[in-house]
Amino acid sequence: MNQQSLSAFIWSVADLLRGDYKPHEYGKVILPFTVLRRLDCVLAPTKAKVLKELEAKTKAGVSSDPFLKRASGQSFYNSSDLDLSKLLGDQDHIKQNLYAYLQGFSPEARDIFERYDFATQIERLAKANLLYLVTEKFANIDLHPGSVDNAQMGHVFEELIRRFAELSNETAGEHFTPREVIKLMVNLVFIEDDDVLTPGNAVVRTIYDPTAGTGGMLSVAAEHLAEHNPAARLTLHGQELNDESYAICKADMLIRGQAVENIVAGNTLSEDGFPKKTFDYMLANPPFGVEWKKVEKVVRQEHEQKGFDGRFGPGLPRVSDGSMLFLLHLVAKMTPVVDGKGGSRFGIVLNGSPLFTGGAGSGESEIRRYLLENDLVEAIIALPTDMFYNTGIATYVWVVSNKKPPARRGWVQLIDGSHFWQKMRKSLGSKRKEMRDEHISLVTRLFGDFAEADLVMLLDASGKEVGRDVLAKDAVTPAGPEGGKAKRVPLARHFRNEAFGYTAITFERPLRDEVGNVVLFEKGKQKGKPQPDSSLRDSENVPLNEDIGAYFKREVLPHAPDAWIDETKSKVGYEIPFNRHFYVFEPPRPLEEIDADLRAVSSNILRVLGEMSA
Structure with missing residues (x-):
């Protein structure tokens, strides 16, 4: 079953809920039941082995927890002899049995359903005589990783969250990031580290996402590294404010065998979940233009009392937009470079505001000053507009590192990736464009080569693009097609920090x-x-x-x-006036041409009017 069919099937549960639930409440039932069925399927092959191990350890009078995890082959287990299929065999007691089944999960898995306040929904479904019907729906779908892999399951969760967010007028972009954007960011943070990507090199690295959402960035990073170097081990860490997204992320980490204590709930800005830890790689897509007034007291206290010993030493942005606080948070989480070893690199998605908002002496300017004077910014890449589900504004990926290779030291690379996209067949919210693999590869290569390049677009006589090419900055511009022209625009440039x-x-x-x-x-x-x-x-x-x-x-x-x-x-x-460096002036057409076009249009209008009155 493909992702769209799977999403449509799960969404069909909404037909059962209609009337007893309002549309914006569907997610309260469908999301936890989807997680429950996923865990149910994951544990099914080792269920008998777990129950046998439980019986043996109970008789021996020893703690069974570590043995049951080993028997399940996962970092969690369920000690109940029930599963979703067995629940259907006793319709009259399905509520009590479902509670018993949930209680059979190990604590780290049980916490997932507590985050959803699943017990409240069970009671509500039971009162509406819907609990058995909904359970039956999910018991009849196969969500085992052998049928639906982790990447596909991640897409399913994200699609469901997007739909529910639209129904409840929430900001879908607060929960997840388009996969092609994540893939680009993962490529950018890994590409310069040969020791990690070299097959057979059994390195161990850490990665962190302070706005983890459903865990998409962490999952894609793990898959990318496993694809290039299966011997490498990447330990995943994240923090997420939204309880439902946190629950999905935690479930994904459980299935991947990651340590679930590395996924923390709470507000990253006011409650740092990893106060004494640094990381090798980091990825983040903090919410755009969201005020931080709720945590202002705590953040200002840390800034004033701890200064540069805390996370926000360089300065504080205006309260109306907290995205630069996440930027500073990640800088504080970078592993120091000692004797040429260590160091970190991270990618963060920001809107255009952090590039230029705030004059000299403002918090935003002081943050940019700190980053540039300490030579931390490797590159800034402009993404196409209409890439995110909740906004069509221009966005940028900042690549920040304290272990720049020698050629990059003292320099910042700006890349205009806004030209590389294709129109989606069907829009998803505000998302109308997507980057293909070849687009991601091209931008990654420009970054990896530390290139200065131009984009040449070949236009025919009508101005339609018929071809394009990427050339070195100093290469000769090719001739345009007959009657047309070759339009050349800057694509990648280097600038000294100062x-x-x-x-x-x-x-x-x-x-x-x-x-x-x-x-x-x-x-x-x-x-x-x-x-x-x-x-x-x-x-x-x-x-x-x-x-x-x-x-x-x-x-x-x-x-x-x-x-x-x-x-x-x-x-x-x-300030970083990105657009100024990539703007190409195009002189207006000669007045004679414009006048000729106006006369032609006027003549055509008069002709049509004459035909209508005849």
Whole structure:
């Protein structure tokens, strides 16, 4: 059964719930039952062995927990002699038996259903005489990993969550990230580490997602590494605020044999689930533009009391958008480089705001300053718009590392990946575009090669694209098709870290009296000096690589000879004007062509009107 058929089958349970449940409540039943059936199928092959082991250890009077896990072949088990199929054999007592079956799960699995408040739904279904019918639906579907692998199951959960989020007007993007975006991010964080990707090299690495959702990023990372180097071991860690997403993530980790204590519930910003731990790799897609007012007191306290010994030393962004707090959180989780060994790399998806929001001295600017002056930003990759389920805005993947290879040190690579997409056959929420494997490979290669490149699009006479090619920055542009042209745009560029910095200077002009004489200070340290006129005050941003005095003399004094710089107000700021570096000016068409088109359109309108009146 393919993913769409599986999702449609599970969704058909909604037909049973209609009337007794409102549409936005369907997920409260369907999601935990899907998890329950998945765990039920996973444990089925070793069920008899577990029960036999339980009987033996009970007779011996010893703790059975570790033995039952070994017997189940998983990191969890169920000690009840019931399963979903057996529950159907006693319709009159299905509620009591279902409770008994749930209690038979080991604590780490039982917690999943407690997060869903599953007991409340069991009672509600029983009162509506729906419990047996819903249980029967799920008991008749095969969700064993041999039939539905982990990747496919992840897609199913994400599709169901997206549907339920739409019904309840929630933000679907808070729960999961499109798989092709995850795949690109995983490629980017792994590509420079040959020791990890070399087959047969039995390395052990850690990966962390502070906004884990249903665990999609962790799962794709594990699958990617296993595909390239089966001998490598990747231990997965995550934290998730939403209880339902956390439950699904934890279930996935159980089935993968990961240590479930490494999946923590709670708000990452106010309750760091791994306060003393660092990680080799990290991935995150924090919510875009979500305020952090609920945790403001705790975050500000950490910033003010711990400074750089805490997570938020460089600064705090405005309360209306907390995405840069997650960026700082990940920086604090990087493994230090000692004697050339260790270090971390992470990828994080952010909207455009963290690139430029906030002037010199603001929290956002100070965060960018810290990252760039400490040479932590490897690359920023622009994604196509309409890639996410809950928003069509422009998004960017930041690749951050404290173990840059020598060629990258002191540099930031910007890659415009917004050209590489295909239109989806059917939109999913706001998601209308997707990146194919070849698009992901191309962007990964540009990053891995630390390339500077251009994209050449071949356009026919009507302006339709008939071909494209990626060329080195200095390569010769090929000729366009007959009657058409070759349009060339920048695709990847390098910039020194300091290229994004500037000094914000404030210059004053003197206050003058009614007859035009300069008003001087009469007292204090400023005595005898001109008083500034606040209405004439202005500012300029001087690039860090320019001499401020020379800039002021060249750009300001010719227009305001009496101006001076108030050096007490000078501040260093950083911004990354991504679009400015990839903008290509296209001159408008000649007026003669536009006039000719207007005359043709006008003539056509008059002709049609004449035909209608004839």
